[in-house]
Amino acid sequence: xxxxxxxxxxxxxxxxxxxxxxxxxxxxxxxxxxxxxxxxxxxxxxxxxxxxxxxxxxxxxxxxxxxxxxxxxxxxxxxxxxxxxxxxxxxxxxxxxxxxxxxxxxxxxxxxxxxxxxxxxxxxxxxxxxxxxxxxxxxxxxxxxxxxxxxxxxxxxxxxxxxxxxxxxxxxxxxxxxxxxxxxxxxxxxxxxxxxxxxxxxxxxxxxxxxxxxxxxxxxxxxxxxxxxxxxxxxxxxxxxxxxxxxxxxxxxxxxxxxxxxxxxxxxxxxxxxxxxxxxxxxxxxxxxxxxxxxxxxxxxxxxxxxxxxxxxxxxxxxxxxxxxxxxxxxxxxxxxxxxxxxxxxxxxxxxxxxxxxxxxxxxxxxxxxxxxxxxxxxxxxxxxxxxxxxxxxxxxxxxxxxxxxxxxxxxxxxxxxxxxxxxxxxxxxxxxxxxxxxxxxxxxxxxxxxxxxxxxxxxxxxxxxxxxxxxxxxxxxxxxxxxxxxxxxxxxxxxxxxxxxxxxxxxxxx
Numbered sequence: 001x002x003x004x005x006x007x008x009x010x011x012x013x014x015x016x017x018x019x020x021x022x023x024x025x026x027x028x029x030x031x032x033x034x035x036x037x038x039x040x041x042x043x044x045x046x047x048x049x050x051x052x053x054x055x056x057x058x059x060x061x062x063x064x065x066x067x068x069x070x071x072x073x074x075x076x077x078x079x080x081x082x083x084x085x086x087x088x089x090x091x092x093x094x095x096x097x098x099x100x101x102x103x104x105x106x107x108x109x110x111x112x113x114x115x116x117x118x119x120x121x122x123x124x125x126x127x128x129x130x131x132x133x134x135x136x137x138x139x140x141x142x143x144x145x146x147x148x149x150x151x152x153x154x155x156x157x158x159x160x161x162x163x164x165x166x167x168x169x170x171x172x173x174x175x176x177x178x179x180x181x182x183x184x185x186x187x188x189x190x191x192x193x194x195x196x197x198x199x200x201x202x203x204x205x206x207x208x209x210x211x212x213x214x215x216x217x218x219x220x221x222x223x224x225x226x227x228x229x230x231x232x233x234x235x236x237x238x239x240x241x242x243x244x245x246x247x248x249x250x251x252x253x254x255x256x257x258x259x260x261x262x263x264x265x266x267x268x269x270x271x272x273x274x275x276x277x278x279x280x281x282x283x284x285x286x287x288x289x290x291x292x293x294x295x296x297x298x299x300x301x302x303x304x305x306x307x308x309x310x311x312x313x314x315x316x317x318x319x320x321x322x323x324x325x326x327x328x329x330x331x332x333x334x335x336x337x338x339x340x341x342x343x344x345x346x347x348x349x350x351x352x353x354x355x356x357x358x359x360x361x362x363x364x365x366x367x368x369x370x371x372x373x374x375x376x377x378x379x380x381x382x383x384x385x386x387x388x389x390x391x392x393x394x395x396x397x398x399x400x401x402x403x404x405x406x407x408x409x410x411x412x413x414x415x416x417x418x419x420x421x422x423x424x425x426x427x428x429x430x431x432x433x434x435x436x437x438x439x440x441x442x443x444x445x446x447x448x449x450x451x452x453x454x455x456x457x458x459x460x461x462x463x464x465x466x467x468x469x470x471x472x473x474x475x476x477x478x479x480x481x482x483x484x485x486x487x488x489x490x491x492x493x494x495x496x497x498x499x500x501x502x503x504x505x506x507x508x509x510x511x
């Protein structure tokens with residue numbers, strides 16, 4: 001069977017999978033054959049009944065809103081005759097010839113079967129997994145750029161999508177389902193990649209999406225309360241525990257020694273332990289941090305000591321960029337990259353939508369960032385303050401059908417830390433944008449911060465450009481790498497880089 005994934009550049013990526021006996025797919029999986037022939041051959045593993053055919057095995061996954069066991073008959077009617085169940089079902093009569101296997105954990109079953117159907121592609125890659133509350137995306141691109149400079153062919157799986165050399169595939173979870181991870185691993189191997197850098201979310205670890213993978217390297221960036229609530233984590237303790245699982249399934253662990261949760265992360269770790277930070281006891285530590293601002297570049301420099309010695313210049317701002325860079329430097333040094341390749345790569349590392357500078361004028365600086373909650377907004381605004389701009393102008397909105405608390409908090413943070421706020425739309429989804437803005441203003445009005453409300457985001461961006469003053473840093477927050485606005489269930493094209501270019505054309509190209 002040949003599987004196809006469509007890249008964003010309309011290039012179809014074709015991957016052919018050969019038929020395998022189910023007996024071979026379930027090796028190492030604790031299971032019981034309830035009925036049927038374990039030597040049945042299948043050419044694909046599915047967990048969506050709509051993709052079930054006579055050539056597939058259907059794994060019934062119990063999700064937050066649906067249960068795969070409820071769709072067994074639909075899969076059967078589509079010709080599927082091999083099933084993995086987790087609970088007793090009534091959809092199999094004694095006369096049909098289906099193969100039925102039962103496990104105690106079908107998410108783990110899906111992970112095991114997926115690795116097997118794609119012939120364990122992770123064994124042919126150097127795998128680097130990154131977990132933490134902040135910094136995963138930027139760190140992954142720093143590592144990619146360093147290893148590419150060193151001559152490696154590197155793929156990425158993460159928040160902004162899947163990158164396989166020059167190809168891009170959009171995904172909707174930071175860490176996709178276990179089947180998709182293995183599919184992307186196999187695509188990378190087939191396309192000549194030798195390394196994969198992957199963001200691993202707490203939710204993925206909780207739901208066994210990475211079950212059975214032994215990563216070569218695992219990185220812990222930092223931890224703060226996030227993703228706690230319905231259908232995520234019941235409390236901070238669970239969130240923290242799920243993050244720590246990564247370090248029971250990697251060979252080498254790399255930890256931010258300055259983070260207060262590192263002791264918890266390493267408590268049950270089974271890997272070798274390396275550390276980074278500003279603490280001199282770290283395997284790699286930084287000192288002499290300086291903030292660098294010049295035309296076309298806002299960044300940092302620091303001296304690296306321990307595992308790697310040298311002066312490092314990073315083309316992204318703030319102390320948090322030093323931490324991201326140190327994680328990237330340390331893992332790269334363990335892989336065998338020399339200091340000159342590291343320095344060259346970090347000087348030009350660029351991550352779409354992460355403190356991304358868009359040049360429109362020499363008078364002020366315009367940047368795009370994905371900051372979409374109070375914690376990330378506070379971190380960014382505090383960082384930008386270190387560069388002593390004339391003003392910080394914060395343009396932001398909040399997503400609809402999400403926690404109102406986030407709106408109150410973001411309004412309060414911007415009112416407190418920005419010199420001027422422009423409150424506008426984000427992805428309003430099925431809510432009225434003005435209702436969302438009213439919630440944001442609840443927080444904003446707790447401060448003395450100056451603000452204006454412009455619900456239309458393009459008009460808000462135009463206002464921010466037309467009214468910027470000499471020495472300002474204008475931050476467009478919340479969209480980052482996204483290239484759409486979601487309104488009433490429809491995603492409309494909205495790439496802020498394109499929007500800025502349109503505005504500059506309307507303004508005659510001069511500000």
